[in-house]
Every structure is written in C-alpha cells, then in structure tokens.
Amino acid sequence: MQHADPAHTRPVSVWPPVPPGAESPVIPDAAPPVRVTLSDGSMHWLVSRYADVRTVLSDSRFSADDQHPGFPRLIPLPPLPGGLSFLRMDPPRHDVLRRVLTPRFTVRRIEALRPAVERTAEELLDGMERGGPPADLVQAFALPLASRTLCELLGVPYRDHAMFQEHSTNVVATDTDPDTATASFTVLEEYLAELVEEKRARPTDDLIGAALAQQESAALTDEDVVALARLMLIAGHETTANMISMSVLTLVRHPERAAALRGAPELLRPAVEELLRYLAVVRDGIARVATERVRLGGQVIEAGEGVVVSLQSANHDAAAFPDAAELDLGRDARGHVAFGYGVHQCIGQALARVQLQIALTALLRRFPRLRGTVAPEDLAFREFSVVVGPRSLPVAW
Ligand code: HEM
Structure with a gap:
C-alpha cells in the first residue's frame, strides 16, 4: 500500500519495524483520513485514528460487502458469490448467519475448552522438549496449538492440517497471484463440501454439525454451510x-x-490484552466501502469510495492510549480494536484469548530461560499478508 500524501505518514515506533530487505508498507501514524493507492492501482481512503476507525466499523453507511465495485481488494482473490461468508455481508443477512455460530462462542462455552487447550499446549511442549533445543516455535507450538484447537471446535480432521494451512495462508496473503488464491479457495471449498456431506450422513456435535442442524430454521443453503466452515x-x-x-x-x-509475568500470573490477562493492542496482527487488513456520502475526520468520503482501516494505527493512537508506542503489560488495554469493532467484531475472540493465555503461561512455566536463537533483524516475516507474523521463530531454553 502506498500513500498518496506522504505528508500525512510517519512511521510509529512499533516493533518489529520494516524487515530488512523487504519492501513494506509504511505504518501510518494515527492521522485524518488520507488517500492511498493499492498495488492494483485503485485509490481508497486510509482511516487510522482510533475514533475514526470505530466510526467506520460501526456506522451502517460503510458496507463490508465486497461485491461492491468500490470495495478495496486487499487480497488478490476475486469477489466470489457467497465469498468469505458473513465477513463480507451486511445486516440483516450477516446477523442471521453469524447467529448460527454465536451460541458456540459464548465465554462460558469457550472457558469449558480450557482443559483441552491446556492438554494440547503441554503435549506440544513435551514434543519440543523431547526434540531438544533449538526448536521452531511457529511449527512446533504456535501453529499446531491454534490449528488443533480450531479443528476440534469445527470438526475438521487435524490430519489434513498441512493441506488447509497451506491454502488458508495463500488466501490471506496479499502477494499471492489471483490464480493461486482462487485455486486455494476452491481446494478448501471442495474439501469442506465433502466433509459437510459426511457430517450430514453422520451428525456430529461440532460447529459444522451445529450449522447443519440449523439449516432449515436459518434457511441456510448447502453453500452457506460450506462458506461458514471455510470462513x-x-x-x-x-x-x-x-x-x-x-x-x-x-x-x-x-x-x-x-x-x-512468570512471577505474577494474575498479570497475564491484562498482558494478553496489551499484546493484542500493541501487536495488532491484523494490521491494515480491514476494508469497507461507503454506501452514502460521509463526513469523517474533516474529509468527505463519497458514496462508492473504498476505505482501508488500520487497526494497528488505531491501537497506537495516543488519543486513546497514553504512551501508545510503549508496550506496558500492566496497562488497561481493553478497548483496543485488534479484534475489530461493530457488527463484524471477531466472533472467535474469547477463544483466541484463552489460547493466548494458555500458550504464554505454559511456555513461561516450562521454559523459564526461553530465548530466540536468531537476531530479530534476521527473522523472515510473513509480511505480505492480511495477518503478520514470523515465518519461523527459532528458540532455545
Ligand atoms: C488473535 C487472534 C485473532 C485476531 C487478532 C482476530 C481478528 C479479527 C478481526 C480484526 C476481525 C474483524 C474483521 C472485519 O471487521 O472485517 C475478525 C473477525 C472474525 N474472526 Fe477473528 N481474530 C482472531 C481469532 C479468531 C478465531 C480463533 C476465530 C474462530 C474460531 C475467528 C473468527 C472470526 C470470524 C468468523 C470473523 C468474522 C466476524 C463477522 O464478520 O461477523 N477469529 N477477527
């Protein structure tokens, strides 16, 4: 993403900075809306102030429907009918589809998953210990913990993880070519369609099973069920x-x-909120399109113009978080927008919090001397993606 008006951009001091050697978008400071150009040449508004971001994400004059011609294409995947399910729909249909899943994501239900997530974390750490240092924390711990939990919840066999990890990564990468992105999307679709049919024949008590059980009451087509699972x-x-x-x-x-943190486990919950705020792994990956003329932050956004929302800038806006560039694990970071805001706010946030709390507690306890074995500036980041993170993270203990 390039900024049409560099006067409005100033990198904020967040870490990691631009990885060496990688061409990277400038992380914009929280500022009034500015025009930006995406790599496909299309012009949109970049919205980065905390208050403006919350307005865009909660005001019904901004649509999440990517079938709209003005919608910013942050990933190369062409708009598909049914696309990414309710993530790319507006109310009322969005609400109908989301409600199929919400009972499965209440804090109570997610808290009940804690023992299983803890077991998985300990098993993975056992494996790391057996293999001895060094280990790649991404492959040995972070990815399998997230993946196994999700598979359990959804009712997707974990044995197929290499396949759907590869294809999910392709879909959220911003530098995949459109044919690869579409092919990956299709592979996921075919795989899940088959799984849905198996579960129709032999009902299961998982998310896909729950969606199938509500097919009639929520007027879900077969494609809707597959799209929910894929999302x-x-x-x-x-x-x-x-x-x-x-x-x-x-x-x-x-x-x-x-x-x-190791000495005061009660700090862990606020620390996880602060890490979510500070790191904002879904950085500039949220898009909307204005359906009416809107005045925002001193600018006029015309009907049909696209908006890219920077969650990272909003989370680093000093107007919302004093000393926002500081990582302060003791601060009250609630109110951050790492999970978005408004009707599309992350449905999986309670689960993500539980996984993060368990992952960090277990790691800190098991490996008190955990350290990285590669200098941060030599790490490769998955940077051309809606979601950022290291490709690998070699650690020792
Ligand atoms: C730290 C982990 C996570 C982060 C940072 C995150 C971030 C986000 C953000 C920013 C959005 C809003 C998108 C928008 O407004 O366009 C979102 C939506 C969503 N997330 Fe998450 N997410 C996380 C984990 C999860 C998990 C574990 C699940 C599923 C189990 C999940 C499922 C979803 C779904 C289905 C939506 C769409 C909600 C809707 O459109 O109503 N997320 N997430």
Missing part, C-alpha cells in the same frame, strides 16, 4: 498462530517483562 478455518488459523508467535517474540526480546 472459520481461514479466520481462526493464521490470526491466533501469528499472535502467539508475535507475543513470544516480544517477550523473548523483553526478558524482564517475561520474568515479571
């Missing part, structure tokens, strides 16, 4: 895995903070 698989995967890896990376860079 969950894509949205719940890279996000949590990258957030775990980025959090660990941040803690190994700040061993004194890791030590403080």
Whole structure:
C-alpha cells in the first residue's frame, strides 16, 4: 500500500519495524483520513485514528460487502458469490448467519475448552522438549496449538492440517497471484463440501454439525454451510498462530517483562490484552466501502469510495492510549480494536484469548530461560499478508 500524501505518514515506533530487505508498507501514524493507492492501482481512503476507525466499523453507511465495485481488494482473490461468508455481508443477512455460530462462542462455552487447550499446549511442549533445543516455535507450538484447537471446535480432521494451512495462508496473503488464491479457495471449498456431506450422513456435535442442524430454521443453503466452515478455518488459523508467535517474540526480546509475568500470573490477562493492542496482527487488513456520502475526520468520503482501516494505527493512537508506542503489560488495554469493532467484531475472540493465555503461561512455566536463537533483524516475516507474523521463530531454553 502506498500513500498518496506522504505528508500525512510517519512511521510509529512499533516493533518489529520494516524487515530488512523487504519492501513494506509504511505504518501510518494515527492521522485524518488520507488517500492511498493499492498495488492494483485503485485509490481508497486510509482511516487510522482510533475514533475514526470505530466510526467506520460501526456506522451502517460503510458496507463490508465486497461485491461492491468500490470495495478495496486487499487480497488478490476475486469477489466470489457467497465469498468469505458473513465477513463480507451486511445486516440483516450477516446477523442471521453469524447467529448460527454465536451460541458456540459464548465465554462460558469457550472457558469449558480450557482443559483441552491446556492438554494440547503441554503435549506440544513435551514434543519440543523431547526434540531438544533449538526448536521452531511457529511449527512446533504456535501453529499446531491454534490449528488443533480450531479443528476440534469445527470438526475438521487435524490430519489434513498441512493441506488447509497451506491454502488458508495463500488466501490471506496479499502477494499471492489471483490464480493461486482462487485455486486455494476452491481446494478448501471442495474439501469442506465433502466433509459437510459426511457430517450430514453422520451428525456430529461440532460447529459444522451445529450449522447443519440449523439449516432449515436459518434457511441456510448447502453453500452457506460450506462458506461458514471455510470462513472459520481461514479466520481462526493464521490470526491466533501469528499472535502467539508475535507475543513470544516480544517477550523473548523483553526478558524482564517475561520474568515479571512468570512471577505474577494474575498479570497475564491484562498482558494478553496489551499484546493484542500493541501487536495488532491484523494490521491494515480491514476494508469497507461507503454506501452514502460521509463526513469523517474533516474529509468527505463519497458514496462508492473504498476505505482501508488500520487497526494497528488505531491501537497506537495516543488519543486513546497514553504512551501508545510503549508496550506496558500492566496497562488497561481493553478497548483496543485488534479484534475489530461493530457488527463484524471477531466472533472467535474469547477463544483466541484463552489460547493466548494458555500458550504464554505454559511456555513461561516450562521454559523459564526461553530465548530466540536468531537476531530479530534476521527473522523472515510473513509480511505480505492480511495477518503478520514470523515465518519461523527459532528458540532455545
Ligand atoms: C488473535 C487472534 C485473532 C485476531 C487478532 C482476530 C481478528 C479479527 C478481526 C480484526 C476481525 C474483524 C474483521 C472485519 O471487521 O472485517 C475478525 C473477525 C472474525 N474472526 Fe477473528 N481474530 C482472531 C481469532 C479468531 C478465531 C480463533 C476465530 C474462530 C474460531 C475467528 C473468527 C472470526 C470470524 C468468523 C470473523 C468474522 C466476524 C463477522 O464478520 O461477523 N477469529 N477477527
């Protein structure tokens, strides 16, 4: 993403900075809306102030429907009928489809998953210990923890993880060519369509089973059920895995903070909120289109113009978070927008929090001397993606 008006851009001091050697979007400081050009040449508005971001995400004059010609194409996937399910729909249809899943995501239900997530985390750490240092924290821990939890919840066999991890990654990458992105999307679709048919024949008590059970009452087509499963698989995967890896990376860079957390487990919940705010792994990946003329932050956004929302800038806006560039694990960071805001606010956030809390607690306890074995500036980042994170994170203990 390039800024049409560089006067409005100033990198904020967040870490990691631009990886060496990688062409990277400038991380914009929270500022009034500015015009930006995407790599496909299309012009949109970049909205970065906390208050403006919350307005865009909660005002019904901004649509999440990517069938609209003005919608910013942040990923190369062409708009498909039924697309990414309710993520790309507006109310009332959005609400109908989302409500099929919400009973499965209440805090109570997600809290009940804690013992299973803890078991998975411990098993993965056993594996890391057996293999001995060094280990790649992404492949040995972050990705399988996120993936196994999600598979369990959705009712997708974990044995197929290599296949759907590869294809989910392709779909959220911003530098995949459109043919590869479409092919990956189709592979996921065919795989899930087959699985849905199996579950129709033999009902299961998982998310796909729950969607099938409501097919009639919620007027869901077969395609709707597959699209729900696909959305969950894509949205719940890279996000949590990258957030775990980025959090660990941040803690190994700040061993004194890791030590403080180890000594005071009650700090863990606020620390996870602060890491979510500070790291905002879904950085500039949220898009909308104005359906009416809107005045926002001193600018006029015309009907049909696209808007790219920077969650990272909003989370680093000093008007909302004093000393916003500082990582302060003790601060009250609630109110951050790492999970978005408004009707599309992340449905999986309670689960993501539980996974992060468990991942960090288990790691800090098992490996008190956890450290990175590669200098941060030499790490490769998955940077051309709606979700950022390290491709690998070699650690020792
Ligand atoms: C740290 C981890 C996560 C982060 C940072 C994150 C971030 C986000 C953000 C920013 C949105 C809003 C998108 C928009 O407004 O266009 C969102 C929506 C969504 N997320 Fe998450 N997410 C995470 C984990 C998960 C998990 C674990 C799941 C599933 C189990 C999940 C499922 C979804 C779904 C289905 C939506 C669409 C909601 C809607 O459109 O109503 N996410 N997420």
